[in-house]
Amino acid sequence: MRPYVMALLKAGPNRSSDSTAAAELQRAHMANIDRLAEEGKLVLAGPFLDDGDLRGIYVFDVATVEEARELTATDPAIAAGSLVMELHPWYGSAGLMGLNDLHHRLQAAPVGE
Template sequence: MRKAFFILLIIVSACKDETKVVEIPKEIPEEAPLEIAIEKTGTQVKPTAKQILETLKTQGFETFDYVDKKTKDTIIMQKYFMAFLKKGPIVNQNEEEVVILQEEHLSHLEKMYALGYADISEPFIDDGDIRGVTIYNVPTLAMADSLAKSDPIVKAGRLEVEIHPWWAAKGYHLR
């Protein structure tokens, strides 16, 4: 119940015309806010595609589904938000400040993952303008933007954010 209230609060806040920063909880909840589990006589069972779709819809996610012709499995597509972290305009911090900002940045990303708001967050290994990417698992662009811009390294101007909506199959893994 607490999880649903928190998500509803974020969605309502994000839907207003004015831009507001999404409040990130100080403590990580006991369960990830987007976890789907069905209890059956004390054991967890895999939810059906219909149950997953209903849960995602209730939480405000945009989805669609189709049946794979080969496997006959229902594939659920969900809209995620891919945030590209790009070199920012303010890079005049001294070495000590950069170390502190990087630690705070990594802590922020760990918290986003632990809260279930981000699924992948990794740096690029070339020296281009795009420094990294984070995939946000939230219902709206406004939420993804607010969470990405709450990153201390973004607030300091060392990095800036460019976000794009992205469809991905729910439950698929990198190989």
């Protein structure tokens, strides 16, 4: 077990009704997620599949909520007000640290393996 910071992504006040702008913001949001994962700061991320105000989660491998807050500020969807973050210190499995490597191996494996 080890400490992390859990982020709950919630719908923000500036949800665009322009589908082109929303799609571009989503692409930038996903690029930021990929960057944070590659840097080893983000160990888990994903959306909720319903259409509620709670949109998804992040689990950060950082020492403080303030460090997580600084990382969330790099997200274009946060900067645009499309999403807002609620951050909490969280204690979870140390095994989460291996998820990004496992994800890449499984994603690269041919179907059926």
